[in-house]
Amino acid sequence: MLEGLAQGFAVALQWHNILYAFAGVFLGTVLGVLPGIGPVAGIALLLPATFSLDPASAIIMMAGIFYGTMYGGSTTSILINVPGEAASVITCIDGHQMARQGRAGPALGIAAIGSFIAGTLGVVGLMVAAPALTRLALRFGPAEYFALIVFGLVVLAFLSSGSTLRALAMGGLGLLLGTVGLEPMSGFARYTFGRPELFDGVGFIPVAMGLFGLGEILDKAARTEQVEIVRGRLGRLLPSRADWARSWKAVLRGSGIGFFCGLLPGPNAVIASIVSYGLEKRLSRRPEEFGHGAIEGVAGPESANNAAAAGALVPLLSLGIPSSPPTAVLLAGFLVHGLTPGPLLMQQRPDVFWGVLASMYLGNAMLLVLNLPLIGLFVRILRVADVYLLPLIVLFTMVGAYSVGNSLVDVWVMVLFGLFGFACRRAGFDPAPVVLALVLGPMLETALGQALILSDGSPMIFLTHPISAALLGLAALLIVWNLAGGARLRQRLGKLASVPEGGTG
Amino acid sequence: MPARALALLLVAVGLYAAGDAWWHMPLGTPGMPGPGMLPLALGLLVAFLAAASLLQRAPAPAVGFVRRRATAVAALLVLYPLLLPRAGFALTTALVLFLLGRAIAPVPPARLALFALASAAGAVILFRRLLAVPLPSGPWGF
Structure with a gap:
């Protein structure tokens, strides 16, 4: 492992990779600061900018955008009581109260420092867990992969905001969209309406940019409410000795909770922050202060959502299966650059695998150095009026979608899904399952086909393989539990997760 | 109302996808699934789930919307x-x-x-x- 890490640092410390890691975390933070633009839209919007880079640099930059958005999301939560991305919802509760009491500085400071500690500990966890899971994944056959994908989609639907039935329907729609194009085995054209542009399928990036980028812009433009930014001085940024005494345990606990929640499928960063907040309130000697500006209520959840970002990379890098919409967009990024994440990545492209891991240590340090002095700049970005900001984001999405394949078809796909994403938000349908299912659809079909061929058409293959049977059993249990009343827990989580990028974790 | 309209749209999309798979795509056999088998199953699943969601109480319409x-x-x-x-x-x-x-x-x-x-x-x-x-x-x- 240490040999791999040394190789990784040799890649990550090349000057151009340091630059791309910096660009990724900086742009990620800026996008995280903008309300509604979370990791999914952020990576999708900036993916076209990485097309000309070599694969290792591109993935380093995209990973930087991913965990950079987690840092940026807290700024809006604290200053304007609007989460920059879904996983910062819980930070609004005490973070904004602290800001109203004139303690915005320490709130932003502890969020940045906690995020740094948790992000770094998360990378250590990722470094240990990913190679171990990779060894297990090498034993996975098509039945296990099929069951894992079904399990992941059911968990995502279960934890999505709103109704599970609607979320499952949206997941089914995503899988259906994944069947558009030439079927890989026979070359049969499905739902292409004779258009050669659709032979390769519906582009994942334009769909994600539409659902999460344009959909959010439309929603923001259509809203009437105005947000109030906490004015005045931020105060000192570094937390006081008393703040530290109250926060350090919350940061460590949040790091552990976040990493383990990150391993689970679904909106893991959102859940991590909610679990962390609940735990801190329960363990606190002053639970009555929660909701009124308790610094632990910022330190724990902000640490948890950053550690979850590292945890979420474990299934992607070791199994090749994204567990949440942001990692689904990252997977698309890997594929665009001719890389297939999964058990073989570590053997075939150790420069990418270890290079990305090593760059995350650097990236987290950069974020800390960047965030504390630049908080003033991020506040100024927040004050740019929507009348200028939204048209500029539209411009970037249009050019971004066009540059995917230098084709107007991708722009049309993005606009269509932007309108659909807006309709989903208004109708209470969570668009997150569509994105994840669209990426997982072709993998699911391949795994299903291979498993059925292996078993001569007997579906019993999914029940006679222990891992597959366990995962499908768990998925079935979740559905039964939901029908039997588990909806109450899901609704509580869903209500908290139903923010700009509902449940995107 | 928007929830019902979107659910109906999903029912229509699901039924169209299933119908197209049934009529125009080879379905194959369980041992050798054809290109139409999964789209047929998914189309029916989407239509069924969206139709079932129509029976649920629709979420309150969003407020503050121009x-x-x-x-x-x-x-x-x-x-x-x-x-x-x-x-x-x-x-x-x-x-x-x-x-x-x-x-x-x-x-x-x-x-x-x-x-x-x-x-x-x-x-x-x-x-x-x-x-x-x-x-x-x-x-x-x-």
């Missing part, structure tokens, strides 16, 4: 790809950015025009010149 502004922005998003191959990147960008600004907030037109022209010029330099994205040119060559 329909006219949303319609105008949506129309401008459609206008962009319509105009892009005909008028070219620079002109389309300047025009749509100006109109988007007008649709979002009442800002003085001169200030908005300056913003739109500067943004379009900046985008041409950044994307076409520096990043070499082959964005469409209009009849006037820009």
Whole structure:
């Protein structure tokens, strides 16, 4: 492992990779600061900018955008009581109260420092867990992969905001969209309406940019409410000795909770922050202060959502299966650059695998150095009026979608899904399952086909393989539990997760 | 109401997908699934789940929503790809950015025009010149 890490640092410390890691975390933070633009839209919007880079640099930059958005999301939560991305919802509760009491500085400071500690500990966890899971994944056959994908989609639907039935329907729609194009085995054209542009399928990036980028812009433009930014001085940024005494345990606990929640499928960063907040309130000697500006209520959840970002990379890098919409967009990024994440990545492209891991240590340090002095700049970005900001984001999405394949078809796909994403938000349908299912659809079909061929058409293959049977059993249990009343827990989580990028974790 | 409309749309999409798979795609056998088998199953699943969601209580309609502004922005998003191959990147960008600004907030037109022209010029330099994205040119060559 240490040999791999040394190789990784040799890649990550090349000057151009340091630059791309910096660009990724900086742009990620800026996008995280903008309300509604979370990791999914952020990576999708900036993916076209990485097309000309070599694969290792591109993935380093995209990973930087991913965990950079987690840092940026807290700024809006604290200053304007609007989460920059879904996983910062819980930070609004005490973070904004602290800001109203004139303690915005320490709130932003502890969020940045906690995020740094948790992000770094998360990378250590990722470094240990990913190679171990990779060894297990090498034993996975098509039945296990099929069951894992079904399990992941059911968990995502279960934890999505709103109704599970609607979320499952949206997941089914995503899988259906994944069947558009030439079927890989026979070359049969499905739902292409004779258009050669659709032979390769519906582009994942334009769909994600539409659902999460344009959909959010439309929603923001259509809203009437105005947000109030906490004015005045931020105060000192570094937390006081008393703040530290109250926060350090919350940061460590949040790091552990976040990493383990990150391993689970679904909106893991959102859940991590909610679990962390609940735990801190329960363990606190002053639970009555929660909701009124308790610094632990910022330190724990902000640490948890950053550690979850590292945890979420474990299934992607070791199994090749994204567990949440942001990692689904990252997977698309890997594929665009001719890389297939999964058990073989570590053997075939150790420069990418270890290079990305090593760059995350650097990236987290950069974020800390960047965030504390630049908080003033991020506040100024927040004050740019929507009348200028939204048209500029539209411009970037249009050019971004066009540059995917230098084709107007991708722009049309993005606009269509932007309108659909807006309709989903208004109708209470969570668009997150569509994105994840669209990426997982072709993998699911391949795994299903291979498993059925292996078993001569007997579906019993999914029940006679222990891992597959366990995962499908768990998925079935979740559905039964939901029908039997588990909806109450899901609704509580869903209500908290139903923010700009509902449940995107 | 929007929830019901969207659920009905999903039912229609699911039924169309299942029907197309049933009538026009080889289904194969369980031991050798054809290209139509999964789309058929997924189409029926989407239609069933969306229809079942119609039986649930619809979520409360969103509040604080300006329909006219949303319609105008949506129309401008459609206008962009319509105009892009005909008028070219620079002109389309300047025009749509100006109109988007007008649709979002009442800002003085001169200030908005300056913003739109500067943004379009900046985008041409950044994307076409520096990043070499082959964005469409209009009849006037820009």
